[in-house]
Amino acid sequence: MSSDRSPPASPLPPASTDVAQQAQSAIVFERTGNSMMQHGDSAPDLPSLGLNVTERKKRKHDGLNPSTASYISDMFTSFSRQQEKLFKELKYTIDNLREQNEDLKKSVDTMSSKYDEFLFRISTLESERKQDKIIFQQLEEKIENLERKSRCAGIEIRNIPKSSGETKENIADTVKNLGKVLQIDLIGSDIRDVYRINSKDGSNPIIAELSSVIMKEKIITKVKNFNKSKPKKIMAANAIYNLPTPSSQAELLTYQYVNRKLKEANTCKDTLE
Incomplete structure (x- = not known):
């Protein structure tokens, strides 16, 4: 009995396309090597070689989105x-x-x-x-x-009350009476001028300007001696007017001298305190 049988499958697989390509590449490389050896001593003629070099293709980047570019620009x-x-x-x-x-x-x-x-x-x-x-x-x-x-020739007489309707003649008579008490004969020519000055306490002392300094010094000396001779120091004006308060006679001093003496007295007082 005859039977149709297929031949058994070969254990070796048929040559693939890759193997064929590798063999072809080897042949090309061999030819190329021979050709390069033949052209080694002369100028290279690279375009005539006809190399079969596979070019690697790079992936190109896509361009910017127009909306993104517009946003960045804005x-x-x-x-x-x-x-x-x-x-x-x-x-x-x-x-x-x-x-x-x-x-x-x-x-x-x-x-x-x-x-x-x-x-x-x-x-x-x-x-x-x-x-x-x-x-x-x-x-x-x-x-x-x-x-x-x-x-320089004036004296001041204090504590002599002022009479109503008093005139310069009345004041001059008061000064003359004072001279009589002091045993000094005063005449009209010895008194150059008499007047009263205002004061804070209202006593209004009498100012008598005499004709000479000698007469003034004489009156001042007589007043001092008169007061020393009296046990109660009754002033000459008291003998004339019988006043309860003593009157006094003093040399007429300048305002600057009086102020200077007051300042000295106050300074001494402050120093003692």
């Missing part, structure tokens, strides 16, 4: 505008500060100039004040000398 535009605005504001602020600085500098210069002017005026006023003080002192000395000359 963002940079907005940022540029903000920076420009800030720059303008900063420039405006700097200009204002520069202007204020200039104004402040001018003000300081003006104040410095005025200060120097004030110092000069103060120095001038101090110098004038010193000169005025010297002049015032000289005038005070002259006034005191004039007062001394005018009062």
